[in-house]
Amino acid sequence: MNLSQSDWKKQLNEDNNAVxxxxxxxxxxxxxxxxxxxxxxxxxxxxxxxxxEELDKSKNYYVYCKAGARSSQACNIMKQMGFENTYNLDGGFMNWKGEVSIPEN
Structure with missing residues (x-):
């Protein structure tokens, strides 16, 4: 399911089963x-x-990429593999207005 930036962020913040x-x-x-x-x-x-295959299919997955195309494809693949709840960030990371962090190596 594609979610707008604001809906994705809002739903994510309220979801205690989110990945x-x-x-x-x-x-x-x-x-x-x-x-x-x-x-x-x-x-x-x-x-x-x-x-x-290593992930817990009972979790809710909030998926993103740079612009939204790869993450949409990933959600489709995940659905085929039995993941019930996947949410694509429409517009991707390049339009993200929320918090950003630098990953630790």
Whole structure:
């Protein structure tokens, strides 16, 4: 499900079963993230799938990339794998007005 920036942020803040998933590249990740996000680069192909298989399908996943296309694709893949609740950040990180942090290496 695609959510606007404001709806994604509001719903995320009210969700105590939330996981934030960043599907960008390592290089994009290092430029800044939405706090508490976990990285799973969709360009890693089968590696991306393996990491998804390790995740708890009962959680609610808030997924983002730079502009919203990769995260939309990731949500579709996750749905096919049995994840019930995935929320794509419409417009992606480049339009994010919320808090940003620099990930620790």
């Amino acid at each position: 934030i998933l960043d599907v960008r590249t390592q290089q994009e990740w290092e430029e800044g993230i939405i706090p508490n996000a976990i990285l799973n680069d969709i360009y890693k192909g089968q590696g991306f799938i393996y990491k998804l």
